[in-house]
Amino acid sequence: MPEGHTLHRLARVHRKHFRGAPVAVSSPQGKFAAGAAEVDGRPLLRAEAHGKHLFHVYDRDLVVHVHLGLFGSFTEGAVPVPPTRGQLRMRMVGEQHWADLRGPTACEVLRDAEVKALRARLGPDPLRRDADPQRAWQRLQRSQAPLAALLMDQRVISGVGNVYRAEILFRHGLDPMLPGRELRREQWDALWADLVALMRDGLRTGRIDTVRPADDPTVTGRAPRRDRHGGEVYVYRRHGQPCLVCGTLLPRVVLAGRNLYWCPTCQPAATGISAAG
DNA sequence: GATCTATGTAGAT
DNA sequence: TCTACCTAGATCG
Numbered sequence: 001m002p003e004g005h006t007l008h009r010l011a012r013v014h015r016k017h018f019r020g021a022p023v024a025v026s027s028p029q030g031k032f033a034a035g036a037a038e039v040d041g042r043p044l045l046r047a048e049a050h051g052k053h054l055f056h057v058y059d060r061d062l063v064v065h066v067h068l069g070l071f072g073s074f075t076e077g078a079v080p081v082p083p084t085r086g087q088l089r090m091r092m093v094g095e096q097h098w099a100d101l102r103g104p105t106a107c108e109v110l111r112d113a114e115v116k117a118l119r120a121r122l123g124p125d126p127l128r129r130d131a132d133p134q135r136a137w138q139r140l141q142r143s144q145a146p147l148a149a150l151l152m153d154q155r156v157i158s159g160v161g162n163v164y165r166a167e168i169l170f171r172h173g174l175d176p177m178l179p180g181r182e183l184r185r186e187q188w189d190a191l192w193a194d195l196v197a198l199m200r201d202g203l204r205t206g207r208i209d210t211v212r213p214a215d216d217p218t219v220t221g222r223a224p225r226r227d228r229h230g231g232e233v234y235v236y237r238r239h240g241q242p243c244l245v246c247g248t249l250l251p252r253v254v255l256a257g258r259n260l261y262w263c264p265t266c267q268p269a270a271t272g273i274s275a276a277g
Numbered sequence: 278g279a280t281c282t283a284t285g286t287a288g289a290t
Numbered sequence: 291t292c293t294a295c296c297t298a299g300a301t302c303g
Binding site: 031068069070071072073086087089102103104105106256257 | 291292293295296297298
Binding site: 002003006052067068069070071072105106152154161162163164165208236237257258259 | 282283284285286287
């Protein structure tokens with residue numbers, strides 16, 4: 001379930017379970033065998049996330065970089081370690097805990113310079129204290145690309161994925177196709193503040209919940225439900241169902257190879273009115 | 278058992 | 291705009 005909050009959560013768990021003590025690192029599957037051998041047996045110094053990227057720092061020039069991609073996942077537990085099963089890219093075993101990594105897009109050892117170069121390409125991360133939202137605002141201002149594309153562009157903002165994109169646009173009544181440069185400053189400020197709040201909530205709970213209490217189906221009298229990904233949302237993967245706020249049947253389109261979910265009534269397209277001033 | 282799907286990204290065209 | 295890649299669980303016959 002990899003959007004930014006998932007990676008920050010993993011970084012936190014890995015710090016708690018592995019930092020400061022030697023970690024046995026291996027690659028039962030073999031695809032990360034050489035990298036694992038480089039860090040095997042070293043103490044983990046730091047673990048941190050930037051956007052959807054996770055970094056395990058064993059030494060300045062021995063950093064395991066993990067990107068989960070669309071379906072990578074970690075599983076964790078307390079020792080003893082279970083038998084290996086399936087395609088296990090990396091296994092970490094500490095004094096008390098183990099962690100298994102499957103299906104990542106990236107699992108590699110990077111040197112400090114490579115980590116810096118990678119991070120330099122990432123936009124501000126709403127979950128990092130060092131985030132500078134002004135940088136994202138400047139990119140939005142220079143772009144005619146639709147907001148829906150810009151929010152998913154990790155060079156603009158890092159950590160936002162398809163769920164947060166859809167939900168944040170809904171919560172702010174923004175048309176996904178609105179060109180970035182037509183977003184007003186106060187709209188951006190509200191959007192960023194909301195992203196910070198929602199993603200912090202996701203980091204705390206491990207779920208993406210975006211529905212305001214007043215719109216909660218259990219409060220409004222509609223049947224309670226649980227989305228397949230485990231959170232309560234307005235539009236993500238709710239195509240074909242009625243909007244929780246206005247009842248419009250929700251559409252879905254593919255934009256830049258990804259499913260886009262929104263409510264055309266609650267997030268109306270800009271018309272000649274706004275174009276005229 | 279086959280097929281579909283997914284909270285992602287890089288690289289080719 | 292497209293294709294490839296990474297994996298497992300859900301869904302379809």
